[in-house]
Amino acid sequence: MIHVTATESDAVRAIEAEAVSSRFARGWHCLGLAETFKDGKPHTVQAFGQKLVVFTGADGKTNVLDGYCRHMGGDLSQGTVKGNEIACPFHDWRWGGDGRCKQIPYSRRVPLRARTSAWPTMEQDKLLFVWNDPEGKQPPEDVRIPVIAGATRDDWTDWRWTEQIVHTNAREVIDNVVDMAHFFYIHQSFPTYFKNIFEGQTATQIMKGVTREDSRRRREGSGGGGPRMLGNTSVASYHGPSFMIDELTYHYEGYDLTSVLINCHYPIDENSFSLHSGIIVQHSDKLPPEAAEATAQKLSEFILVGFQQDVEIWKNKTRIDNPLLCEEDGPVYQLRRWYEQFYVDAAEVKPEMTDRFEFEIDTTRPVESWKKEVEANLARLDAEGASA
Amino acid sequence: MTSRQDERLLDGPLVPVACRRCAAQVLVRKSTWEQTSIQWNAAARAACVGIEDPHDTCPALRSAIQEAALTGSVKVVDG
Numbered sequence: 480m481i482h483v484t485a486t487e488s489d490a491v492r493a494i495e496a497e498a499v500s501s502r503f504a505r506g507w508h509c510l511g512l513a514e515t516f517k518d519g520k521p522h523t524v525q526a527f528g529q530k531l532v533v534f535t536g537a538d539g540k541t542n543v544l545d546g547y548c549r550h551m552g553g554d555l556s557q558g559t560v561k562g563n564e565i566a567c568p569f570h571d572w573r574w575g576g577d578g579r580c581k582q583i584p585y586s587r588r589v590p591l592r593a594r595t596s597a598w599p600t601m602e603q604d605k606l607l608f609v610w611n612d613p614e615g616k617q618p619p620e621d622v623r624i625p626v627i628a629g630a631t632r633d634d635w636t637d638w639r640w641t642e643q644i645v646h647t648n649a650r651e652v653i654d655n656v657v658d659m660a661h662f663f664y665i666h667q668s669f670p671t672y673f674k675n676i677f678e679g680q681t682a683t684q685i686m687k688g689v690t691r692e693d694s695r696r697r698r699e700g701s702g703g704g705g706p707r708m709l710g711n712t713s714v715a716s717y718h719g720p721s722f723m724i725d726e727l728t729y730h731y732e733g734y735d736l737t738s739v740l741i742n743c744h745y746p747i748d749e750n751s752f753s754l755h756s757g758i759i760v761q762h763s764d765k766l767p768p769e770a771a772e773a774t775a776q777k778l779s780e781f782i783l784v785g786f787q788q789d790v791e792i793w794k795n796k797t798r799i800d801n802p803l804l805c806e807e808d809g810p811v812y813q814l815r816r817w818y819e820q821f822y823v824d825a826a827e828v829k830p831e832m833t834d835r836f837e838f839e840i841d842t843t844r845p846v847e848s849w850k851k852e853v854e855a856n857l858a859r860l861d862a863e864g865a866s867a
Numbered sequence: 868m869t870s871r872q873d874e875r876l877l878d879g880p881l882v883p884v885a886c887r888r889c890a891a892q893v894l895v896r897k898s899t900w901e902q903t904s905i906q907w908n909a910a911a912r913a914a915c916v917g918i919e920d921p922h923d924t925c926p927a928l929r930s931a932i933q934e935a936a937l938t939g940s941v942k943v944v945d946g
Binding site: 676678681683685714800801803804806810811812813815816819830831834835836837838839840841842843 | 870871872873874875898899900901902903904905906907908909912921922924944945
């Protein structure tokens with residue numbers, strides 16, 4: 480039994496929120512599909528509070544530099560790719576992917592200090608990643624994004640990729656890792672099992688769910704063709720501060736649909752981020768290539784609906800550093816403790832930020848309550864159907 | 868950003884549980900019979916031989932926690 484004293488229970492709970500830091504997370508951030516940046520043109524990317532230029536040289540390597548030319552401040556992302564260099568539109572200064580000025584066509588020599596900031600890049604699974612580190616260090620060898628086998632295999636679809644700008648701090652999207660209940664109230668899912676594990680640079684959410692009959696009826700009416708989806712199993716891990724790989728299996732009557740969902744972002748500034756989703760679907764007997772493509776398209780649209788539901792909440796909610804939790808909520812504080820490792824210098828990362836932590840929710844009460852709610856919704860839909 | 872404490876721990880703190888299969892000692896909290904929080908440290912993690920899939924809880928540790936809950940050394944908050 481928990482006894483709450485009168486003073487504790489009578490005091491108004493204050494919402495606390497410190498000013499948002501303008502420091503950006505250390506780690507690999509995905510900028511999207513690699514081929515987007517391979518069209519021989521420079522691309523403007525607003526990220527980490529500044530303007531970047533992303534360009535692919537004749538050698539095929541994609542580079543990320545500070546967007547502004549160190550000469551007179553020209554916007555390199557408005558320039559031209561010449562060979563392996565980006566040429567400034569203002570005076571044609573040529574910058575290499577290593578951040579060094581390689582050539583000034585109208586000058587006999589390049590000044591000694593002609594160096595700009597360059598971000599390490601990596602291409603993997605047809606995606607472009609950029610390494611951000613406020614300390615300016617190179618990415619350690621052991622800090623990696625796992626390879627996604629299906630992304631380069633013939634028996635999987637190609638990426639369906641989406642991007643959008645969200646106007647809030649990126650912590651909001653991270654918080655979803657531990658937020659079981661919002662999947663019912665915001666996303667019309669029905670979680671029945673929920674567990675988190677944080678360890679090292681990885682934060683995992685394991686969730687199983689069943690299909691909500693009331694949502695299905697609202698979507699499809701009482702008819703509803705096609706195979707019945709029974710539920711899903713999702714194992715979703717953030718690898719570092721911004722890149723989540725979700726091994727997502729949809730269970731249909733008689734077969735499973737295997738997919739990998741990417742949910743990733745990079746900060747534009749402290750009050751906005753670019754939110755990306757990607758999905759690939761595995762072919763199977765039940766899902767030949769064309770059907771898998773169509774399914775991937777449908778799932779991609781479904782994910783966007785989900786993002787929209789989150790965005791509606793984020794647009795109107797307030798930042799809160801001291802969420803008031805019930806026992807059926809997930810480990811928000813422990814997740815934020817994990818997330819903090821990316822916002823301190825590498826030498827300041829404390830064991831408690833990376834030590835393994837496991838949290839399994841007791842879903843008994845949520846499931847009871849949600850069953851009742853679904854039944855009530857179905858009764859209402861029946862009544863509406865009868866009167867129509 | 869300063870780390871804050873999960874206030875739920877005020878209603879029932881994490882308490883130590885030792886595994887009997889290895890030398891791992893972890894901190895545990897149970898809000899109900901079905902809910903479990905497990906806080907590891909580096910020494911315990913290095914000692915554990917039961918985590919084959921990092922997404923699973925060590926089965927030996929799970930048994931030790933169940934027993935601790937039954938004997939009352941881990942108090943179930945809403946038990």
